[in-house]
Amino acid sequence: MKRFLLILLVLIVIAAISGYFFVNNGYTHNYDEEYPVKEITISADSTMIAHGKYLALGPAHCQHCHSPYENIQAVERGEEVPMTGGFVFELPIGNLYTPNITSDVETGIGGYTDGQIYRMLRHNIRHDGQVCLELMPFFNMSEYDVESVIAYIRTLAPVRSERKEHEYNFLGKVVRTLVIKPSNSATAPLDYIKRDSTIAYGKYLSEAVANCYGCHTERDLKTGAFVGEPYAGGTVFGPDASTQNWKFVTPNITTDPETGVIAAWNEAQFINRMRGGRVHQTSPMPWGPFSRLEDMELKAIYRFLQTVKPVKRDNGQIVTPPTEAS
Numbered sequence: 001m002k003r004f005l006l007i008l009l010v011l012i013v014i015a016a017i018s019g020y021f022f023v024n025n026g027y028t029h030n031y032d033e034e035y036p037v038k039e040i041t042i043s044a045d046s047t048m049i050a051h052g053k054y055l056a057l058g059p060a061h062c063q064h065c066h067s068p069y070e071n072i073q074a075v076e077r078g079e080e081v082p083m084t085g086g087f088v089f090e091l092p093i094g095n096l097y098t099p100n101i102t103s104d105v106e107t108g109i110g111g112y113t114d115g116q117i118y119r120m121l122r123h124n125i126r127h128d129g130q131v132c133l134e135l136m137p138f139f140n141m142s143e144y145d146v147e148s149v150i151a152y153i154r155t156l157a158p159v160r161s162e163r164k165e166h167e168y169n170f171l172g173k174v175v176r177t178l179v180i181k182p183s184n185s186a187t188a189p190l191d192y193i194k195r196d197s198t199i200a201y202g203k204y205l206s207e208a209v210a211n212c213y214g215c216h217t218e219r220d221l222k223t224g225a226f227v228g229e230p231y232a233g234g235t236v237f238g239p240d241a242s243t244q245n246w247k248f249v250t251p252n253i254t255t256d257p258e259t260g261v262i263a264a265w266n267e268a269q270f271i272n273r274m275r276g277g278r279v280h281q282t283s284p285m286p287w288g289p290f291s292r293l294e295d296m297e298l299k300a301i302y303r304f305l306q307t308v309k310p311v312k313r314d315n316g317q318i319v320t321p322p323t324e325a326s
């Protein structure tokens, strides 16, 4: 019996040690072979660059995430502050930092090829082959939109600002090894989609560009997996530095008459609210960028949300101030 226990103990120790090494090596798996960088050169005219700028500062809110927190108010006002990164996501898997995406060669993306940036937007794989937690769900953006955004960020003046490497904890390394995989669109992305007030365009904005879906659907923050009903809310933000210790829960934006926050709003009220900007200063929702959407686009989103399955789900207190939250 003693001998059996000893063997068992040795096996457990071996399993633990190999598990530890498996995770420590696996979390930096390089995806260059499975997802080779395409050799592409994006040629863009001034219309495309202007469109890319509109997306980056508006619906796709690249600037909102790729700015240090102290610049957030300027971003809200639509000022072209440099996208030097440094925004911190404090997650159960560790602290993740947004990088500098100005064209500085040493600290920004000046040295990356168009193909590397394209792969990042399509598959969430960085220039160095590392997979990222899916914080940038742009893999369903149209070709034209992706190329326009790349063309625009290429025009950003270089600003030196050192990239901070992520601090994954052991759980983060396990999750990266076993759960986080490159993103892929279910069907081939469209070449082009027209900006108009249709339901189809509203769905496109909500799911492929503005990420209403990603924030307003409950996610498991340890793995990024979606665990709630679409648009029924429930994802928690903070309390952390970026929310200045406030806690936020995303509300239910389905049309459920009892629990859906927009259920009683007509189209004009919805547009007014989206235009109105933030009520809560440290809310994670990029209100400023969204306030720059055109009426037709806000109409499209409203019309699309009317078609989403109503879900009864009360997310409790949506906004909690610091003293109660901590």
Ligand code: HEC
Pocket: 056, 060, 061, 062, 063, 064, 065, 066, 096, 097, 098, 099, 101, 109, 112, 116, 117, 120, 125, 126, 127, 128, 131, 132, 133, 135, 136, 138, 149, 150, 153
């Ligand atoms: C919700 C926040 C968020 C938004 C919105 C966002 N990003 Fe990012 N971005 C990140 C994070 C976090 C990283 C770091 C990823 C990593 O290293 O794991 C990143 C990394 C990048 C990188 C560097 C990839 C590399 O090779 O190292 C580029 C380029 C980039 N983003 C471009 C964009 C563009 C263009 C947009 C808008 C279309 C955008 N981002 C919108 C959070 C965001």
Ligand code: HEC
Pocket: 206, 210, 211, 212, 213, 215, 216, 237, 248, 249, 250, 251, 253, 261, 262, 273, 278, 279, 280, 283, 284, 285, 286, 290, 301, 318, 319
């Ligand atoms: C980064 C996460 C995030 C994204 C992206 C996001 N939201 Fe939100 N949203 C929130 C949070 C958190 C709140 C609650 C705090 C607040 O009202 O600012 C909220 C609140 C709302 C509200 C309720 C406002 C009110 O006055 O009660 C509406 C409506 C809404 N979001 C719609 C949208 C739409 C439409 C989109 C996409 C265009 C979107 N959200 C994208 C996080 C997000």
